[in-house]
Amino acid sequence: MGWFLRFLTSSVGQKFIQGFTGFFLISFLLVHLAGNLQLLNPNVEVAKESFNKYSEFMSTSMIIRILEIGLVLGFFFHILVGTVLYFRNRATRPIAYGDRRPSKNSSWSSRAMMLTGSLIFVFVVIHLINFFVKARFQGETDMYTLVKAAFTDPLLSSFYIFAMIILGFHLNHGFQSAFQTFGLLGKKYEKFIKGFGTTFAIVISLAFAIIPVFFLIGLGGK
Amino acid sequence: MNFNLKIWRQKNSSTPGKFVDYSVKDIAEDTSFLEMLDILNEELIAKNEEPVAFDHDCREGICGMCSLHISGEPHGPKRKVTACQLFMRSFKDGESITVEPWRAEPFPVIKDCIVDRSAFDRIIQAGGFVSASTGSAPDGNAIPIPKKDADLAMDAASCIGCGACVAACKNSSAMLFVAAKVSHLAHLPQGKVERKERVLNMVAQMDKEGFGSCSNTYACEAECPKGISVAHIGFLNKEYLKASLS
Numbered sequence: 001m002g003w004f005l006r007f008l009t010s011s012v013g014q015k016f017i018q019g020f021t022g023f024f025l026i027s028f029l030l031v032h033l034a035g036n037l038q039l040l041n042p043n044v045e046v047a048k049e050s051f052n053k054y055s056e057f058m059s060t061s062m063i064i065r066i067l068e069i070g071l072v073l074g075f076f077f078h079i080l081v082g083t084v085l086y087f088r089n090r091a092t093r094p095i096a097y098g099d100r101r102p103s104k105n106s107s108w109s110s111r112a113m114m115l116t117g118s119l120i121f122v123f124v125v126i127h128l129i130n131f132f133v134k135a136r137f138q139g140e141t142d143m144y145t146l147v148k149a150a151f152t153d154p155l156l157s158s159f160y161i162f163a164m165i166i167l168g169f170h171l172n173h174g175f176q177s178a179f180q181t182f183g184l185l186g187k188k189y190e191k192f193i194k195g196f197g198t199t200f201a202i203v204i205s206l207a208f209a210i211i212p213v214f215f216l217i218g219l220g221g222k
Numbered sequence: 223m224n225f226n227l228k229i230w231r232q233k234n235s236s237t238p239g240k241f242v243d244y245s246v247k248d249i250a251e252d253t254s255f256l257e258m259l260d261i262l263n264e265e266l267i268a269k270n271e272e273p274v275a276f277d278h279d280c281r282e283g284i285c286g287m288c289s290l291h292i293s294g295e296p297h298g299p300k301r302k303v304t305a306c307q308l309f310m311r312s313f314k315d316g317e318s319i320t321v322e323p324w325r326a327e328p329f330p331v332i333k334d335c336i337v338d339r340s341a342f343d344r345i346i347q348a349g350g351f352v353s354a355s356t357g358s359a360p361d362g363n364a365i366p367i368p369k370k371d372a373d374l375a376m377d378a379a380s381c382i383g384c385g386a387c388v389a390a391c392k393n394s395s396a397m398l399f400v401a402a403k404v405s406h407l408a409h410l411p412q413g414k415v416e417r418k419e420r421v422l423n424m425v426a427q428m429d430k431e432g433f434g435s436c437s438n439t440y441a442c443e444a445e446c447p448k449g450i451s452v453a454h455i456g457f458l459n460k461e462y463l464k465a466s467l468s
Contacts, residue, residue: 007466011397011435012425012459089393089434092327098228098241099320101294105390105444113437177438180452183460187453 014081019178021078026175028071029204039147039211044221048144055143059135079121086114109173116170123163130156151215160212168205172198223249223315227262229274230322235330235338241320251311255298256281256288258310259321274321275334283307283447286382289389290335291322296386296445304384304447324385326394328431341431342383342399348427349420350403352412371409378406380448387442387450393434398442400428401458402450408461418465425462 007013035054041047058064102111109116130150134140151157175197179185185193214220224247232239246262256278263273279287288305292298298308313319321335329337381402388396404421407413436455443452
């Protein structure tokens with residue numbers, strides 16, 4: 001057990017935790033997106049029926065209950081390790097530079113992971129209160145109508161769209177960064193993985209952001 | 223050329239420092255950055271003032287002694303050069319230039335712009351070596367090494383240990399330095415014997431010295447005067463995982 005603890009508490013091991021949990025959360029995003037895209041069916045009746053059925057499955061299925069524990073743990077360790085590292089890393093420079101120009105040597109998304117991560121955390125909490133809590137604990141069955149009501153509110157929709165743009169920045173760095181951490185960003189694939197990561201981040205954030213836009217412009221019916 | 227300089231002055235490690243403004247005049251554009259500081263120091267000495275203390279040695283860009291954070295970047299705005307190989311023609315006439323030491327907890331300021339980089343020495347002592355019998359020099363071709371490995375090892379070995387990676391990193395991480403040393407020796411047959419202990423001990427020492435962890439911003443690679451690739455950090459990670467598991 002000694003070697004395992006030493007690995008996990010080392011600076012290299014903690015990068016592995018971040019990369020591993022990050023990939024796990026990305027896989028969750030894909031599943032979540034696939035489910036949500038049912039909302040975009042232009043036939044409102046069909047969309048309503050299929051989405052409500054899916055929501056019922058998600059809030060009652062035993063399999064989902066078990067996977068949910070893994071998801072909570074994934075979030076927990078990603079946030080915990082990220083926060084611990086952030087504060088420890090900050091402490092390594094007690095006297096700040098008088099003149100520092102970080103934009104000359106690194107990208108904004110790579111430097112702002114704590115900021116974008118924190119905003120995503122705030123979003124996730126609000127998002128859970130808006131939908132998850134109602135379906136899972138308050139017995140709400142017509143999730144389609146609930147989603148429609150939420151996203152026809154311009155303020156809430158704008159917040160969701162903003163959060164998805166932030167998510168895009170987080171993924172843009174996170175995706176290729178995980179490959180680099182695992183030592184898989186070799187010369188041969190470097191360009192491909194970085195390009196794929198950026199494309200992936202844009203596609204995922206746009207695909208999620210389309211949903212509030214869809215309802216906001218009235219495509220989900222009156 | 224004329225320049226306005228804002229230089230970090232600090233009496234010793236226990237006294238807080240501050241920026242002091244100086245101006246230098248009629249500097250030739252082919253003057254190196256360190257020569258420009260020499261000119262300033264001669265003027266200060268003539269005025270009976272304390273000259274600015276800064277690290278330097280070979281002034282050929284190969285020793286890794288210079289450690290100045292210039293205009294917001296380690297070794298200044300030019301890529302792949304040390305401060306001694308930075309020339310004043312890289313700046314605009316009349317420009318204001320900030321000069322300060324590397325800022326990192328494991329690199330405490332000794333005086334003005336000089337920092338103590340012994341932390342790097344201790345990381346090397348923890349494993350950045352090969353144990354070999356001494357004696358007469360062995361034949362150069364006695365141990366065959368594939369060209370690809372030799373090239374990788376040579377690229378990593380070009381690290382001069384200046385600390386620009388730490389200075390550039392928002393986390394003051396020494397990962398590029400440690401990765402270069404680990405990668406250099408792991409790619410060579412002579413380094414295989416202590417391969418496992420080396421990576422475990424060097425990473426442990428790096429953490430113990432108080433360097434931060436890597437967030438893959440790649441600022442280190444951009445600022446490294448020798449252009450050492452962050453691919454070595456990926457290699458270090460794999461090497462550490464393998465050593466931990468075996």
